[in-house]
Amino acid sequence: MLLHRLFRRFHPDSAMTESSHFLFTCLVGLGGGYLAHLLHLPAAWLSGAMVAVAMTALLAGPVHMPNRVRDAAFYLMGLTMGAGVQPEVVNRIHEWPVSMAGLIIVVVSITTAGFLVLRFLAGWKSETAFFGAIPGTLSYVLALASERNADLPRIAASQSLRLFVLVALLPLVLTNGMTGDLEGLNRIVQGSFAELMLGAVLCFAASWVAVMLKIPGAWMTGAFFMSAFLNASGLMTLSLPGPMLIGCYVILGAMIGCRFSEMSLGLFLNLIWGSLAAFAAGFAIAAAGAWCTASILDLPFGQVLLAYAPGGLEVMTLLAFIMELDPAFVAAHQLVRFIGMVLILPAATVLLFRK
Template sequence: MPANSFQSAAGRLAVTLLIAAAGGATFNLFALPAAWLSGAMVFVAIATLAQVPTLMPVPLRDALFVMIGISMGAGVHPDIVDRVAEWPVSMAMLIAVMVAVTFAGYAVLHYGAKWSRETAYFGAIPGALSYVIALATERGADLPRIASSQSLRLFVLVAVLPFAVVSSAEPAGGGSGTIYVSGLKDFLIGIPLCLAASWLAIKARVPGGGLTGAFFMSAGLNASGLLVLVLPGYIVLPCFVMMGAHIGCRFASMTLRQFLSVLGASMAAFAAAFLTSLAGAWIVAELVDIPFGQALLAYAPGGLEVMTLLAFMLDLDPAFVAAHQVARFTGMVLLLPFITGLVLGRRSN
């Protein structure tokens, strides 16, 4: 039985990675931005909805997050200290933008699509799907609709954001253009430190701990100038492909009929939330004189790991984006139960 299960899982993983690689290669052939990530995501999502048995095992996903975190740290350079002064204003604006984004999505889903108050509220919250699902379960909300709305939002963000960023902003000096690859000494010092940071972040329940811990350790080492920790392309590129596959596999929890039934409402809610994020990002970009694309990724209602990865791939400031996404996620975890009680009232027995 275990052998058959292993063979089945191995076969599903092989099929998933082949589909993801084909998608990344296709998007790369047409020179699309963030091609290996977005192409893999689109192809795997389509295959998953078509009932192809795709799979991204949890251990592989966790290892992938650590490797991507290490890689993204290469986008942080010693001049980061000069940019920290940009953050207080943009952090303050983050609260207002997140409230506005949630309200915009809620208004569309509740008043436009006629979803219940609970389902519309949880479907509109930007990110933190697992935490949102846990709260929604206690409230008796429509979980398939919420999961569909949340997954579709992330899907569209990854597909659309690279084009919005590339067409609107000058690079801020990220890491994707770096050609230096670390020597053996850098790896022997840096990799164990990043692994230890990931372990500590997971134990401390930091949002996206595996990626976040490795990223901030790698970013700190690179920013210090003591060493340069840059993974070679033959490691980084497969990580992009597997991250895209991981996002695409999220659609395994829904059928094509479920997906189509919520497509219109979810797209309308995404459009309202995204336009609100655009407005907030434009205001912040003007106030603190940073690239619009960088502010947009920091405020985008998507996942911490994916938004920070896009910043790295698009040659923007991943530290700025990660700091804001971590603050958004942490604030949600701390405040959502209280805010939910205010918005929806006390939970009935």
Template sequence: MPKSDSLAVRLRTLLITLFVGTLGGGLFALAGLPAAWLSGAMIAVAAAVLIGMPSHVPNGLRDGLFMLLGVAMGSGVTPEVVDRVGDWPLSMLGLFVVVTAVMVSTFAFLRGFAGWSRETSYFAAIPGALSFVIALASDREADVARVAASQTIRLFFLVAILPGVIVGATPADQIPALVQPAIAPLPQFALALALCVLGSLAAVRLRFPGGWLTGAFFVSAALNGSGLLNTHVPEPLMIPCFIALGAMIGTRFADTTPMALLRLLVASVGAFLVGLFVSVSGALLVAWALGLPFGQVLLAYAPGGLEVMMLIAFLLDLDPAYVAAHQLARYIALVLVLPLVTLVVLGRPARESQDGPTDRN
């Protein structure tokens, strides 16, 4: 949006963008689709901007979203899971090898076959941690729309198809409800949130990639994993956060043509199939070498949602702690290692040499 637009125009456009995103997210939630509020908002806003609707999500709101997402991500690190991470060292090593192989093979496909740029291919190839990947890519010259679409398509297939294939004909009334973490008292959550904000500010000050999300994540994980403070973010706060994030991604499709969308879909599905082949092959090898159930290893290695993968493990009488520990280890490793790997592979963001932040909305 042009800088000359008045504050009132920007605010009105923002409200319209969020309203469209809310409608899309609500429809997806009613349909029971995966990552409903995020994906629905993204698709609704993307469709609206493709037919000419003006859209706007300011950078300040974006940074706040990333910070809150970092708090929520860190709350998944519980003392119980931390205690069991060291129980499967060889399996964890296999996870590292498989994740690396998935990234390399998917990057090669997107770079060589689809012809995407190096930065866009790199972020689109990262298996999982959608919010974190978007935070990193937003600091770069990567095509965030392509990255988000590729990641969302992967998530859709993993969550909507893979669990169904594994579970098979399990009746819906036999699927247990997930146990939600206890909500912290308001003063405790306020203290945890304040500490996470300080963590984000420190990470941004140190120019750590994805600093708003990364800083909050590590503070939240340390507080929750040690049992000092409960950092679970109440769902009423997370739903608007997902809507706004999805709307922000949707605005990136403003200059996309229908033919470009078709090419994006083909490239994203192809990248998913390449990554799935590597994941299945790696899970088969690790399961055979360590004498573990193949489905258990596959669920532990799949870059899907932690709760969904644990639920499928429970339904199949597998070890939910094994799945959770590997999913969290992958998540933490990505957040810990990727910013440094990104600096090595891609260098410093080009915009850091510019005067002030760039509003690309």
């Protein structure tokens, strides 16, 4: 509550409005991102903002990220990330069924290992451990868990901590612990203003259709695949200026950090060890599966790891763009994983728990 009192001191005449919370969150995220940038950490603006806002949230700071701002950032990122899809990607699509088969094995193994760790090592109840172990798909998992006898705060904490660690850890893993200013800025090839305006309209239309069709991560997914088509086909060159791209990184990093505003520091400390143990088991399986698939198909290990990593569709695809890997490959696999979960989880839940 200390941060609340300090914030009120600067706003003595008004209530703690959502707009002031949002402004405060942006300033915290910007400061964290800039500090990480000064340290030359990979994905600095994204991970630095995330860490700073998460720490503020756990200390009961007044953090808030409006859904419309989040969706706008996802849309703009999708538009720019399409620039990372090269024409030669089409020539390797025939290899995707093999990597998709590996994805199925990895997802089942991650869920099983996470469940065993949370159930028998951390002592969580069966249904809570099951939903907490499912990789990604947080909103859908919480919707299913709310209909069962499951502990929603524990599930949300486990899922949020997994994404937090992935965003903080993966850039360092994929660069072998080396520091560097990897932000995807090297991929920016600025087209004409007319191209950008027309492309922005087309990408917005694609995102709107994706929202209507209830496609996962619709605002980013729709814009990304439209932009990827326009860039890879050579019809247009679409990308945002560097400063706008960095602003989107800060917004998305702050959005991840805001997830921790719904849990107290005590709850976080109580759940951290079990959640980290489940994450470690799942990440080891994802890494092993990625290494096997990458060796068989002669693909970059980091690219397959991001495709198999138990994180969110939008964030894993964004990391692929930042790390200068193939975002189309990662997005396609993460999308298939999400759709598979949506189709299978309801029946699997009934089959496993008989309620």
